Every structure is written in structure tokens, then in C-alpha cells.
Amino acid sequence: MPSALTASQIREAFLKFFEERGHRRVASSSLVPANDPTLLFTNAGMVQFKDVFTGREKRDYSRATTSQKCVRAGGKHNDLDNVGYTARHHTFFEMLGNFSFGDYFKADAIAYGWEFVTKTLGLDKERLAVTVFNGEGGVPWDEEAYELWAKQGVPRERVYKLGMKDNFWAMGDTGPCGPCSEIHYHQGNDIPCVEEAAGKPCQGVACDCDRWLEIWNLVFMQFERKEKDAPLIPLPKPSIDTGAGLERIASVVQGKRSNYETDLFQNIIATVSQLCGKTYSQEGGASMRVVADHSRAAAFLIADGVQPSNEGRGYVLRRIMRRAIRHGTLLGLEDVFFFKVVDRVIDLMSDAYPDLRQNRTFILEVCRHEEASFRETLNRGLKLIDEEVSRMKGSGEKVLQGDKVWDLHSTYGFPWDLTEIILRERGFGVDLEGFNKKKQEEADKNKFTGSGDKGVGDVYLKLVEKLGPSEFLGYEGEGHEGEGSLRAIVKDGVEVTEANTGDKVELVLDRTPFYGESGGQVGDTGRIVGHGGKSVAQVKDAQRPVPGLVVHSVEVTEGTFKVGDMVQAGVDNERRKSIRANHSATHLLHKALKLVLGEHVKQAGSVVAPDYLRFDFSNFSPATPEQLEQVEDLVNGWIRDNAAAETRIMKLEDAKKSGAVAMFGEKYGETVRVVTVHPESTELCGGTHVRRSGDIGLFKITSESGVASGVRRIVALTGIGAFQYLREQEHELRRAAALLKTNPKELSKRVEATQKRIKELEHKVEELAVKGSSAGSKDLLEQAREVNGMKVLATRVEGADDNILRGLADQLRDRIRSGVVAIGGEKDGRAIILVAATKDVVAKGINAGALVREMAKEVGGKGGGKADMAQAGGPDAAKLPAALDKLYELVKGAGAA
Template identity: 45%
Template sequence: MKKMGLNEVREAYLSFFESKNHLRLSSFSLIPQGDKSLLLINAGMAPLKPYFTGLQVPPSKRITTCQKCIRTGDIDNVGKTSRHGTFFEMLGNFSFGDYFKEEVIPWAWEFVTEVLQIPKDKLYVTIYLEDDEAYDIWCKSTDIDPSRIFRLGKEDNFWEIGQGPCGPCSEIHYDRGNGKVNTLEDFIKAAEEDRIVEFWNLVFTQFDKDEEGIYHKLPNPNIDTGMGLERIATIMQGVNSIFEVDTIKSILDEVCRISNSKYGEDYNKDVSIRIITDHVRSMTFMICDGVLPSNEGRGYVLRRILRRAARHGRLLGISKTFLYNLCETVINASKGAYGELEEKREYIKKVIKLEEERFEETIDSGIQILKDFICELEHKGTNTLSGSNAFKLYDTYGFPLELTLEILEEKGFKVDVEGFNHEMKNQRERARAAREQSNYMGSEESILDKISVDLNTDFVGYQNLACNSVVELLIKEDEFIKSLNSGEKGIIITRETPFYAEMGGQVGDKGIIYGHNFKAEVLDCKKNVSGKILHFVNVLEGSVETGCNVSLEVDKNRRDNIRKNHTATHILHKALKLVLGDHVNQAGSYVDSLRLRFDFTHFSEVSYEELKKIEDIVNENIMKVYNVVTDVMTIDEAKQSGAVALFDEKYQDEVRVVSVGDFSKELCGGTHVQNSGEIGLFKIVSESGVAAGIRRIEAVTGFNALSFIEEKNNLLKEAAAALRCSEKDLINKINLELVELKEKEKEIIELRRKLVGSVEEEVLNSLREIKGIKFIAASLKDIDSDSLRNLADKIRDRITDGVVVLGSSFEGRVQFVAMASKSVLNKGVHCGKIVKEIAAIAGGGGGGRPDMAQAGGKLVEKLDEAIGSVEAILESLVK
């Protein structure tokens, strides 16, 4: 058997199927596109769902991929075994109604036995027990020994999820033991004992299961195969664990070096080493594809993985941040196949480092919270931490359950693990409910998904803003119709259109569609999942029918403003890189006729000086009146030319490259000005943070920028008029006013001090006694909380032993303060209880310590009543 590295196996597989006329596609992003049923791509066929359903036409009927995948369903087993992992690569070859069993079975055998050179006496095949066709092909089209083919039931060899496309499958297995397995019972036993391992599943999607459970034959059956790259690599390298595969072992070895540990000597240490090794692969690829740590969705998955790895670093004795350096090993091992890892190296490291540092802070906070829980348990005389408190530590502070268990066990306490699992189950159900349920192929079908794939609209809007065409299809609500009448809203699909459909952050065009005795307002223009251009209209007059001739006109002024804003985002993107650094990448954008919004990767607030530089660079390049040129080329040619591409986007074979002179060059399908001078003026309106590591700039261009500047000028004029000075003296005038204001504030403070001093004696005259305790309760006016507190402090000192309760109305609210001498506390006096009761009378609340407490209230008219209740409250408290 040929010994092959993981990267070598990947290339051999993809090259083999290319030789069988398959189109090799690079891995799709881990972030699903248009599939709300998934947080992260978890299987090789997941990104190809629209091709299987016919919602989209595949670029080829034969495709082969190596797809990055993340699965966290059994994350708790990762590390505990040598087989489980959260990140893996899935090799696959797919047929969309082209070839079927007759081709794929011999190809699979050829690849396994001739390319990989796995000995035939080490291989077994399983098929669905009723699939005689597959059995015959295995026997007639390959030279496998028929006694090595076993039939299994639906549970093992039939692929289906609810209703929809499904079918039998055939799996290829490798025998790691010695001697031949002769019976089905022995085969099942060997598989359970992990002697025999499955490594390639060939799914024959040939049925469509309806609501009643009846299987209907598909007219064009599909092929969907999946082979785990890491698993086949273990076979090719003669190792028993994915952690011993060359590329993964290089990471594991680095973990051992950093932690000064030796793998294979201590089970608990091995668990931590494996967890870190696996998780650093996941986090590196997730961040590269645009996932950022957060408290929800896929960001939460990343945060959990990263913090789990960081925590196990601590268990291995690594006291400092280390994952951001460890990811270098992952990048070096995989950058040949995934060039974006090298492109985003510094960005990936920065994101990991920031999250590691944040975890350092939260884990220390978590330990303090846990100490408080322990004190509470000791006070209550119980030995079990509740599941809800353990989950709070986990969910809020990223504190793994095993760490909570470990610390509590050292102190002689336990955790209600069942209660913790119940909280975890509730959280998972909430997360599942938040995601849209789906059938086998993604989101449920709507009328828009039933539009024939053969219906195409030719977009002519790059060159023309008007054209004549024919109505191909009309939709109203949830059905196809023959006509759309005055006053009705619906969707029109035409043979040609100049209307740009919303895409790439650019909004859809608006305008009119008209014909003989017919006129409709185009409210929006979008695409469905298969790329059909939909005009959302409101019929203003007459009626339109399928097959009739119409004219389409885009709102030119609106399109012009959109084009200005879109080209400005390209110039802005380059300016951001020049000022802030190459780590800046587009993380989202929105372009309409009024403004532009540009999200980008950056890790701190952009300073005023930096924003000024960015704005100046954009305007400088606008004023250079660069020609804006669009070239159509292959994706490889585009990248070689230096064009900026988004790695989480999937591009067609041919792409549009938009160049703004020699300043900016990006892949883009949007509409743009002909030269940068058309933009006129660029003005940044705001800069803000929208997520961890993501900043946002909002800006305006052209006449909208002039309007923005005019608004600012008007504000200046109004401010100058209000302060009775010229605009150039505005700052000096404001500074003078501030100085005067501070002087006035000092005067007010001094007057309040004198006022408080004048009432001190008056308040002391209200001294009374109850059950041998001196007390004063008084209501005042126009005294702020600080002055009230100072007054209460002075009076308490003067009466020596006793209680002072004061209330004051100030600026429409009520404030209370209560203070007591230490000597009366053992008689039952508690200031916190006093203010809580009196504040409730005034429509408020508060509390505090036995010797001092504060509160507030809303009902000024209840002040005297509240202060009048103090005597009765004190009487009830004093023993």
C-alpha cells in the first residue's frame, strides 16, 4: 500500500475525478450561503443542495470537491477518544442527473485499489440489502471477491431524512486486522470493535419519498459520495488515530513542545493535548472564513471552541496566551490547498489573541463568582451547587463544567450535573428553534423556488437603462397567474431587463415597466435562489399578461447615485488598507442612492486623525478623475492581476474585475461610474463598532455629501447666532461660556452649603427619642443627594448615639438618606430596612447597610408622609 501524506491524498482524489471529467471546485466557505438551517457547513454535499434540488444549474453535471466541515454535536467526546474531531475535510464526487451506479462503483474501486493501492484483501463493501443492482455492478464491473460484499438494512445502508430525495448507499471498509471475515455477524462484530472502519460512502439518490412514505423513482438520479480525508489518511499512513496523521501530528507535537508535555504518558494530559490540537484547526479555518467570536450563533461555536482550548492549555501548565501562535502550524500545514490561510495569517492571529486575552479576564471573573457560590453553599450548609448556577458559569463566563467540578471536588462539594444538562438542553432547543427547520435540501420551497431553471432573463443594465422585452412569467402572492391588473402587486419576469437585482450589498433598481394601456411601478428588484431576476411591481393602470411586449426603464437619477456610492466603497476599501494596514478586509457593505455603509475587519476604534487621512485619500483619488474600467476574465486571471476577492464568496468561472485607475482593483458584479470624478465628493458621516473585530464606516457622496456639509454649516450658523458671535469666534465663545458656567456652578454649590448649614440647627431641634434611642426625621427642600448625605453625617456626629433620617425634594424627585451610630445597631436599628419602607411610600426603592442607606422616589407629594412613617418603623425594629 502506498504511504501518502494528507495533502497528497487530497490532491490524488481531486485529480483522479478531474480525469473522469469532473469540474474541481474549491471548498465553499464554512458559513452557509442561503441555507438558514445550518450554522456551519457540516457535510461535503451541504453547499451543493441547490444543485441537487434543481433550484440552481450546476456549473457542471460532474463536480468534485474537498469541503471544509465543522461538526460540534459530540464536542464533549473530542479529546476523550482518538477519533472524534470538530474540524474535518470531506472528499466528494457528485453527479447531477449525469452518471449513476454503473460509473461510480468501478471508479471508486479503481481509485482505492490502483491510485491508493490499498490491498484488495483488506477491503470490504456493504450495500443496502434490497439493492441487487449495486451488488451486480460490484460483482461484474470490479474484481472484488463477492464474499467480501455484505448486505445491511436501512439503518446502515439507506440514506434519508424525512421526506424528499433519498436512496440506498454502498460503503467501502478497511480491515485493520488479520484474516478474512466470512460472515455478516463477524463483520458487524469487527466493525463494532473498530477493527473494520468505513471510509467512503457512495449514496445513490434515486427515490423521492412523499408525505405518505411512498418512494417514487427520480427521473434523473444523483450521485453523492463522501470520504473523510483525515480517516483515509490514517489508513494510508498506517496509524490508528487522526491525531497521528502527518499534518495533524505536526500541530500535536507543537502543543507538546509549548506545554513541555509528552504525548502518550498521561491520559488526562493526552485529552487536553488532543482537544487543543483539534480545536486550533477549527478556530483557524472558521476565522479565515469570516466567523468572529460572539455570544450567539456560529460566533458562539467559535468562542466555545477557542475558550475550551485555552482552558486546556491552563491544565497543561501553559500560563500565557498561546493559541494565536499555535495557529501558525495549522496555516503552514494547509496553506497549499487553502491559499486564503496565508493571505489572512495576521488577521487570524489577531482575532485569536484578542479572544484569548478576553478569556483570561473572564475566567478570573468566573473563579471569583465560583468562590462566592462556595461561600453561599457553606452558609446554607449544603454540598451541591445548583445546575442553573453551574450553567451560568459556563454560559456567561465560558467556564467549562469539568473545571467547576474539579474546583468544587477539591473543596468537598458536588454539582447538580443533571440540572446543568437540563439547562444545556433548554439552550440547545432555543438555538434550534431560532434556526429555520428544513427538509433534506435546505429551506422549504416557496413559489419563487418553483420557477423553471430553463427560464432566464438577460441582464442588459450594465450598458442600458432601458430596453424592450416580453413578459415571461407573472406571480401574485403564492401562485403563477396569467394577468396582473390595476391596483394589484406582484412579480414580473421578463426575457431581458435593465434593472439591477439586489446583490453584493447593492440595492435593487426602481423604475417603471409599461406597455399598451399598461403601467407598473417597479418597487424593487431581487433574485431568487436560482438567480432569476424578479421585478416586484405595483400596477398603476391597465393590465399586463404573459407573452405581451413591454418597455422597461430604470430610474436614472437613483441609479447614478447608487453607482457613485458603489465605486466610492472600492476606493474606501483601498484607503482603509493604506491607512490601517493589510489586515483590513471587507466584512459587508450596503449601497443605496442616499449613502454607503462599509463594514471591515479592524480591532480598535479608528481615530479622528486616521478618519481624516482616509477621507482625504478617497477624495484625492476621486479628483484624479480615474477611468473606471470593467474587465471580464477567469477567476485565476483576476487573482493573478492582483484583484481583491472575498474568500467567503463563490465566484463563477468568469468574473467582472472593476479597476479605478491604477488605485483599486476588485472583483465585483455591481454597477459603477465611468470615471471617479463623477462621484464628486466623499464625506464620512460616522465610524462605529458593530461586532468584535468589525468596524463600520457610513458615508455620503455627490450632492448628498454637499447636503450633509450644508446641514453642518447651518448648525454652525444657528449656534453662532444663539451665542451672538461670528462662526470663527464660536469656539472661543463656547470656552468663555463654559468658564462662566463653572463659576456659576461653584456659586450654586457654595449657596447650597450655606443653605444646608442654615437648616442644620433647625433639623437638630426636631430631635426625639423612642425606646431609649435618639432619632431625627426631617423633610427638606431643594437639597441634592450629596448635600443631604453630608448633612446627615454631621447631624449623626452631633447627636453621638442615635438615628438620622432625612428626605429632600430636588428637581422633581425625592431623595432619602438614613444613618445610625454603631452603638444602636445591636438594638435592632437597620437603616437599609428603614429607607426601603419609606421610599416605597414615595413610589421608589433603595436600601443599604444597617448603619447607612440611601433611596429615591418619584412622588414628591408623598415626602412628608414618608418621613412621618419613620417613628413607627423604628418602633417596630427596636428590640
């Protein structure tokens, strides 16, 4: 093959090479790990096969090859701050991999790797070297790999031995582990070396310089460690895990010294260059690299369902996007631009990753919304920085305190590094040590401890391996009763052989009509009966702790159950019918939202219970009442059609091609259930559903609200629940009409008239209060003090609200002529503080906003405003006197400065 392969050609060549050698081509898994809740993002090719390597999961193939999308931008693997400034660091990258699950081992893995690199890619053998494990920590050196590389024709002097740090891999303190072997490519001795710069010799393949570039890593999983620091035990079926970064291989094949010089990035950088009107060679190359890299990460993370937020994965995405946007502003891009770069990424990469194309509208809308929001943050942050600069000039400070930088960063979303740049331009410094201290304190509070997924106990993993999956009887016929064999009993996490009256245990049957909670649908309840009715267990819940295994949480109310008993299982069918109706309604709701709000709508979670349904979806503004009525009309219309529901078992790829909607976060097998509740709605779903759309009865939305940035939530009812809700609303309407002595049809007119009358009365009361305050303002002025040549008044007014305090502050400021006025009051247990300053003292450096922020700390609150008028509030009204007294101290300090 020619040497100047594109990255896409390299990816395809790799996958085809291993397909031809008996490997199953497996699609990349999501960037949100499905089988490791402790991992922030998928960061290696083996993540989706973790349970296969450990034996927890069985697949119908023993060889696999993938091009796995990965992100390293948070948690342990965090390269974010280096991205754009080095040749190899990225937030998003692709890892090419070939895997053997107890099939071939070192000989074939080494032969495959050498053949692909030297023959398929055509790399010069004279520029290649390999490494093997040298033996360390009681583990023998990998002589077998050493000899196998020599057998491939690699000169022994170019087979280097490295230690644990570089050439030994472990999943953790315990579990599978083994030596590694790497292929390195020599880029040239003209590349600078940090060791030589320090007067030491270059360390070759072990050096941190880029003269030798690792392009291939073979992990030989041949041991297992049962306990920490325990001796290694040989695995009965050693396995292979290969990782080869596409970006690195592309740079070598295309003769580039930097990954950013390859076609993977140059096409994206060209878009950035066109948008900003600058060439890549000009100043700003680092910023262009940042935007290009981060646009790839954003596109793929959003496609996998991650949305910008202030915690967890969403926070990492937000930081990536805001970093890119900030670098865009450094390039002179003042208008919303980032979505245009992301759109180019979708064009370039959707052939390999079709999910990008399928979710294009949604991805671009998220990017557009986040940038528009962040640009507002930038404008707000600049105003706050202006206030701080004004304050520092007045006080003579030269460095902005770390807690102030943190407040800008955490409260207002203003990047700390941008704060530093702006202040440096204005001749001020930033207390980065104090900022980092606050940052670390917050990081310690908010460490990523998992995605919230339920931990899986080993007992269930062993059960599913020993017993196989539970056969679910709930799809056929009535589906709420069936006979099964009691295969296992679990009590307090341990297998037992029997359960007696009063015991709370978990029962596992070979066949069950009970649906185990999954996909948002709650588990069934009911009862299990044995010994001709002499033994009874009330089923409180049914769960699916591992795929395929249904576990019944029960309380034995009569008799004894023993492993091996034949039992009759019966689901609470009325409850099941309500669940089925609500589940089918979520499918219709999903389709209706897409039609009314747009195709960007994506399911972001659901709860299907017997008494309600909850549906979370992506949208960047609240649905209007008119839109919600449209949604209700569509769903109820489809219900009235009484269309027959249809279920088909299909291959996953065929189902997606047919237009069936797949849910984010669900892990699908190679065959899937495709449910059509109505011709308008077809989704992949393993839940239980109605036989006809008319069985839903009635659909009524009870609320629509926001739950996160860009995520809305609808709660709705169906059937008898919806009818009862409407009846209750009718009763409330009649009661309200009776209280206002009118009929329901005239209620809104009567309420409007009543509200108008109330406002008129409130206005009259306020006028009287202001007049009273005005009359007393002359007496208040007598309390003013002389501080640094200006009049200062801080006083408390009882029984006044915000408007009255503001009016009084204006009057006192006008009458004091030159000075500062602070008025405090209490409303509903909270302290209110107004500070007003005359124009002449503002010109001298007095800032009402800065003063009120410091006073607010006394009452446990925050505040702000303009230099001549500002307001604050706080929960501790008892400290209001101390807050008001502080004004004199603050003005004195400002004047002295």
C-alpha cells in the same frame, strides 16, 4: 504508491484520480453554506451541490471531485464535547468526495472506490469489508450493489447487509434519497469492544467499537419522495454522492489507531508541546488534542468570515476558541498563545486552501483579540467565584446553585466546566441539573432557525429553469432604458397570464435595465410601459430571488399587461446615478481603510442605497478621528483624480491571481466581473458603477460605530447628499455660535468656558447637599436596629445622586462603628442602593456585594462590588422600600448561619 503517504499526498492523489476519470476538480465551498440558510455550517461534501442534485441549478459538468472543508460543532451535528477524548471526533474535518449528476451510477462508483482504496492507496484487501442496504420500510434490498461488489472480487461473506439507520440516505422527509454502500477497514481484534465487555459478541462492521472503521461511503441517489411517507419514485437520472473522511483515511494509510496520531495533527500538537514545554505523552494529551483540533476549526471559520460573537455561528466559534484557550491554561499556558497555534495551521494547510494565507493577518488578529478578551473574563470570573465561595462559607452552603453557574456562564462568559473544576478544588459542588435546565431554557429561546437569508419560492426556481436568466442591460451605455419581452407574471406567488389596473404583481422580462438587489446594492425603481403607452406599471423594487432572474415588483396604474407583450422598461436614472456613486465609493472606502487601519480589514457587509452608503468591516477598535480624516482624504483624492473606471470579464482564478478583492459571502461563478474604479481599487463585483471616479463628486463620513465584537460600521454620503450634509452642519454651527454670542471660530473656547462654569456650580450644589445630609446623619443613626449583635441601618434619602449617597454611606459607616448600612434613593425613575459594612463585620462573613445583589432583585436589577462597599440599581423604584427592608432579613440569616 508507497503506503506511508502524508495527508496532503492522499488528498492530491484522490483529486487527481478522479480528474483522470473525467471529474471536474471543484474548490471547497465556504463553511457558511451559500445555498442552505437553515444549515449552521457546511457539514458534508454534497452541501455545495445540493441544488444540482435537486435540479434547481445547472452546471457545465456532470462529474465533480472535491476536498470539502466541514465543521460539526453546533446544531444537529455537534461533536464538540467529545473532541480530544476520542480517536475520531473533530470540530473541523475534510471530506473527500466524487459526485455524479445523472452521469455514471453504481457500477462505476463501486469500481472507482475499490480501485482507489486497494490500488492507489494500496490497502490490504483482506482487511476490507463492504456493506449494502438490506431492504427495509418497503424499500427493496440493494441486490445490484451486492453483485457489483462481488464482481470487484470482494468475497460474498464480507459483503454485509445493514438497515435504514446505517445504509439508507435521505435529504429530508421529502426529496432525493437512496441506499448507501460503505467500505470498512479492519484495524485489529485487540481494540476493546463495548459489546464484548458486556458479555456479548462483537457486531463486526455494525458494531460501535473501532475494530472495523468506515472509510468510504457511497450514496446511490436513485429515488425521490414527493410527500412524507409516500412511496418512492425512481429518479430519471440517478446520481452519486461519495464521502471519505481524509482524517480517517490518513489514520489507516499511516497505520495509526487515532486520527490525532497522523501528520494532520502531530505537526500542530508539536507546536502546542513546544509552547507549554511538555511532551505529548505526558499528562495533558487530551488538552493538546483539543487545542490542535480547535485551532484548525478557528482558522478555517475565521477565513470564511465567521467572527466570535454571542449568537449563531459566531457563538459556536467563540465556544470552540474559549474551550481551546481553557485547555491551554490547563497545560500551563498563561500568556496569549492560541494565535501561535493557528499560525502553524495556516503554514501547514494554506497550500491546499490559499484563503488561509491570504487572510493570515486578519485570522491571527481575531484570535489574539478573542483570547486577550477571554483572559480578562477568566480574571473577572475568578473574582466572582471568590465572592460566591465567601458567601457559601458564610451560609453553610456546599453546592453552587445552577442559576448562579448559568449567570457566570451567560453574563460573564465564564465556562461552566471551569466553574465546576475550581469549586471542586475548594471543596464545593455545582448544581449541574439546575444549570442544564437554565441552559435548555435559553437554547429553546435561541434555536438556530436560519441565517436570515430570504427563502426562495418554488415559483422562481421553476421560472429560471423554464425561462433561463434575465439579460441585464444596465452595464452598457446609459444602461437605464431598454426593450424586452414580458415572459412571466406572478401574483401572490402564483403564475398568471395577465395583470390589470390596480394589480400588485411581479413581472419577469427576458431583457431588463433594472438591477435586482444583490451584493448590498438595492434594487432599481422606475416604470414599465406597454401597448404604446396605454399600459403603465410603476416599478417599486427589483429583486434577484435566484441567481440570474430579475423580478420587478410593480403596481399596474394603467391598462393591462399580458405574457408575451413587448414592453419598454425605464429606470429612475437620477436615483441610479446616486446608487452608482455610492457603490463605487464603497470600493474606494474599502481600499482606504486597508491602507489606514491595516490589511486585516475585511468587508463584513454593506448597503448601497441612493441616499447613503453603509460599510461594515473588521477592526478591533474604533477608528480615531484622525484615521477617519485620513480615509476621507484618500477617497476624495482618488475622486479628484477622475480616473476612468474599467470593467473586465475574467475567469475567477485569474481574477484572484490578479489581486482583485473577493467579498465574503458572495457566491461566484467560473467567470466574474472585475471592477477597477481607480487604479488603487480592484474588486470582484456585479453592481453598477460610475464611469470615472470624479463622478462620485464628494465623499463624507457621517458616523463610525461598533455593531458586533470586532466589526465596525461606517455610514457615509457622496455627491449632492454629502454637500447638503456639510451645509446643514454649517447652519448648526452658526446657530450654536449665535446662542453663545460668539462666532463659529471661537465656539469651542466659549463652550469650554461654559462647561467649566457649570461644573463649578454643580460642585457647590453637591457640597451643600452633602453638608445637609451630614447634619441629618446623626438623626438617621437613631433608626439603626440591633441584629445578631450588630447595628443595621436601612434608610431612604430623597433627591440624592450616586456621589451624595456614597458620601453619606461612608459617613454613616464611620459613625455606626460596627455594623451594616444601606441607603436607597431614586434618580430618573430608577432605584439606587448603596451598602457599606465595617471591617469587623466583614471579617465575620458579612459581604456587602452579596447583600446588595439580593436586595437588587427586589427592584428588578443587579449589583455588586467589594465586601465593604457595593452598589446596585434597578428600574422598579416603587419596590425600593421592600429592598431596604430585606437588608435586616439578610443580615439575620447570615448571622444565624
